[in-house]
Amino acid sequence: MVTITLQCPHCQSEKLVRNGRAPNGKQKYLCQTCQRQSRDNPTLHVCSEERREEILRAHEERSSLRGLERTFGVSRQTVIVWIKKGRASLPALHETLIEPDGSEEATVLELDELWSFVLKKTNQVWIWIALCRKTRQVVAYTIGDRSEVTCRWLWESISPLYRIGHCFTDFWRAYQAVIPEEQHSAVGKEAGETTHVERWNNTLRQRLGRFVRKTLFFSKTFVMHESCLQLFLHRYNRECVIRFT
Structure with missing residues (x-):
């Protein structure tokens, strides 16, 4: 009779115990020495x-x-x-933007903040967005709390080409403290001046379940939360370039 001794591929220990099966039906093992998992006859899966x-x-x-x-x-x-x-x-977000054509309309921005959470709803994470009204591209974003400090991060992350434009926001006090008065208009939803950025918020919630208010989807880590957002922003901006041109 032939006896086959299994070894951990990570530390070469022979102290392996069965630990369920993989989705493809192969036996999984847990190493009692290094506490890492392996599977029976692994195959290289390349996409x-x-x-x-x-x-x-x-x-x-x-x-x-x-x-x-x-x-x-x-x-x-x-x-x-x-x-x-x-x-x-990913490249810097400003590298995905369409350069303004010099008109006043091309630099009009709509700003808004979006509530989300990581792991549990008490860990609130606010996503701040600056959207170009003409191209519908996200000019800048930042993640943090709902304070004036985070709002200032958003303002400073806006490209100088767009920072000269007029900005429409809601009545949240942080905007009034950060954006120059001559460039800022605080309006209600009935005015229709922030319609595009509010619609963008809805698009984000529809496309990525982890940003929905009431859902079983949620991010367990802040890194994953921001990574998914960044990938979405870059893809969205590239799609806007195709539509706009």
């Missing part, structure tokens, strides 16, 4: 760039990570790695 793009697009159409795992047969941990690596390779 093409086209396949990876298809899966990430599905994620931005309200599919959960577990839903992607069931639909495409790819581990949700793999998708998380793709999202984090994709964020690291």
